[in-house]
């Protein structure tokens with residue numbers, strides 16, 4: 426396989442940084458194992474430490490559901506988790522105290538759906554899928570997205586948990602806006618899947634940057650920025666400072682670089698370098714993960730501390746990613 430050398434190099438690099446935590450998480454034993462595992466389809470790859478999400482995606486796939494169903498099922502896990510303060514229920518609010526959610530989903534046929542600034546709905550990824558499947562549009566925002574969700578049978582929920590509310594009140598004292606790097610190892614989830622036929626799908630869901638300006642939209646729901654899937658080539662997704670990803674159309678860029686012959690790893694590295702060469706990146710984090718049609722994986726970030734979760738055969742491996750700094 427053309428990409429073999431690059432993949433081995435990457436996996437060697439990532440191997441010594443592999444961290445295993447908790448029961449049921451597989452620790453990588455050897456580089457050769459990793460390379461073989463990497464070729465085994467299907468698999469699920471998500472940003473951050475997301476073994477529960479990956480497990481839900483894996484279970485969905487094993488129940489004969491599509492890879493699209495699988496990534497949606499995975500994304501719904503952090504959306505419903507009040508302890509994940511970057512996604513869905515329990516997410517950090519904007520500076521006015523409103524939790525506003527961004528999400529998107531993309532299938533192997535190139536279909537895409539998204540919601541932005543959606544309030545009061547726990548599962549924006551599922552609303553995004555309905556936008557994709559049940560409307561002539563690809564993106565609904567704010568009140569229109571909420572109306573559509575309610576019309577589609579979703580119910581209203583108060584998404585602001587006591588914990589996030591208290592932290593927001595503390596933030597109000599100074600009201601100083603400063604994005605934090607690698608918040609508690611569970612952040613925006615971007616989840617990519619490849620099934621046994623090498624068909625691809627992806628989803629991305631977030632409450633966006635904590636204490637953002639009302640109306641701010643990040644990269645996560647924007648096609649080509651927070652997520653891109655091209656079933657001929659591969660898929661990529663992003664986490665971190667959305668403005669930097671938007672300005673470089675990061676996920677689309679990575680997939681197009683793979684089309685031009687880069688491995689998934691090389692493409693993720695170049696995606697980060699496009700930011701580093703042009704933007705003031707020193708205090709900011711962006712992390713990318715990508716998979717190719719051939720089952721190659723890549724990941725790279727600006728700052729250390731970014732991790733991903735890879736699930737093969739129902740076993741989860743959490744690896745720290747190589748970074749520019």
Ligand code: SD4
Nearest residue numbers: 612613633643664665667
């Ligand atoms: C955003 N990219 O709204 C998201 C935030 C994020 O990890 O990914 N945090 O800019």
